[in-house]
Amino acid sequence: MAANVGYVIAAYLVTALALGGYTLSLLSRARNAKRRADAIAQRRRET
Amino acid sequence: MAATAERALGKATSRNGERTLGVASLVALAISALLSLVVAPPDAVQGEVQRIMYVHVPAAWLAYLSFFVVFGASIAYLRTKKTRWDRVAAASAEIGVLFTALAIALGMLWGKPVWGTWWTWDPRLTTTAVLLLIYIGYLAVRRITDNPSRRATWAAVVGIVGFIDVPIVHLSVVWWRSLHQGPTVFRLGAPEIQGTMLLALLGGVAAFTITYAYLMTLRLRVGRLEEREAREALSPIVEVER
Numbered sequence: 001m002a003a004n005v006g007y008v009i010a011a012y013l014v015t016a017l018a019l020g021g022y023t024l025s026l027l028s029r030a031r032n033a034k035r036r037a038d039a040i041a042q043r044r045r046e047t
Numbered sequence: 048m049a050a051t052a053e054r055a056l057g058k059a060t061s062r063n064g065e066r067t068l069g070v071a072s073l074v075a076l077a078i079s080a081l082l083s084l085v086v087a088p089p090d091a092v093q094g095e096v097q098r099i100m101y102v103h104v105p106a107a108w109l110a111y112l113s114f115f116v117v118f119g120a121s122i123a124y125l126r127t128k129k130t131r132w133d134r135v136a137a138a139s140a141e142i143g144v145l146f147t148a149l150a151i152a153l154g155m156l157w158g159k160p161v162w163g164t165w166w167t168w169d170p171r172l173t174t175t176a177v178l179l180l181i182y183i184g185y186l187a188v189r190r191i192t193d194n195p196s197r198r199a200t201w202a203a204v205v206g207i208v209g210f211i212d213v214p215i216v217h218l219s220v221v222w223w224r225s226l227h228q229g230p231t232v233f234r235l236g237a238p239e240i241q242g243t244m245l246l247a248l249l250g251g252v253a254a255f256t257i258t259y260a261y262l263m264t265l266r267l268r269v270g271r272l273e274e275r276e277a278r279e280a281l282s283p284i285v286e287v288e289r
Contacts, residue, residue, distance in 0.1 A: 002089070004096040004160040011099040011156045012080070015106070018149045019076075019258060022142075026265040033272035040279040 065268070068261035075254035079105075079247070087247040099157040101247050105255035106150035107175075112259065113143030114182065114213050121206035124199055133199035134274075136206050138266035140185050142259060147179045162226060170219040171227035178216055181209040 083101035090097030116139040124132035154172070155165045166172065185205045192198050220229045240248065 002095045004094065007096050007156050007160050008084075008098050011102055011153050012084070014152055014156070015102045015149065018145060018152075019262075022145055023262065023265065026262070026269055029269045030265065030272055033269060033276050037272060037276040037279045040276070044279070 065261070065264040068257065068264055072254070072258040072261040075250075075257045079250045079254035082247040082250045087243050088241070090244075093161055096157065096160050099153055101251045103150060103153040103157055104248060105251040106146050106153060108252055109255045109259050110143050110146040110150055110178070111213055111217070112256070113139045113146055114178070114210055116263075117143065117182075117185070117206040118210040121203035124203045125207075128196075130195070130199070130274075133195075133202065134267060134270040135263075136202065137186075137189060138263055138270055140182050140202075140206065141266060142262050144179065144182045144186065145262075146255075146259075147175065147182065151175060151179065167226060169226045170223040171216065171225050174212060174216040174219045178212045181205075181212055185209060 079101070083098055087098070087101070089095050117136045120132045120136035120139065123129070124136060151172075154175075158167070159165050185202060188205050189198055189202050191201070219225060220227050
């Protein structure tokens, strides 16, 4: 194995984790915000 | 021009546009990884570790682009007072912070084997750390007040003033003696880089730019939904106050 390949693997892993993790966090934030807004609207319609 | 930008934004942020950009960014990142890790040759001096450049440089360029968008959207907000521009600036600032932190982390992973240290107070590194702090500050300013119009105005001022650091970061390797290498591609004269390496680098910049566009559409949707949530939560209070 060539010298310092571990740093290259770490760099590409960090990149994938940062971009993938942020994407997943945005998808989760969007889902949660929509669910909360729908729930508030639904409660108001019912009262 | 602002109207054209608004129309383009509307098209890109539709759910179909979002999905298309998501697939395009995945494909572009896969091609970029192939070019960087398989097609491009190892560096004659640094060997394999130089391959970190193909993610480090695009991350740094995308940080510049993100903060340029914050700058433009902040000016547009102050001129038009349209919430949409504030939403664009907030989204781009958050993504810019991600890319700046990523560029710093990748630089550290490259610096350790090449310079023998994870971090040094070199002009490029220091000004980049300041850039990260400025835009973390920008995001903090957005949390100071709940008044949407005051929040947008304060943030726009920070977004415009903070952008001053971007050209300082870029030119720091020219203005001051630096351990960091100087410009090799975006410089006067021909690029000082081998053809296949240049292709892999430009492929990385293109893939990261498409990913930025995808993240922007997602983050803008989050912004719209969070605003709707706040409106729904506040509407009974607003009705009572009326």
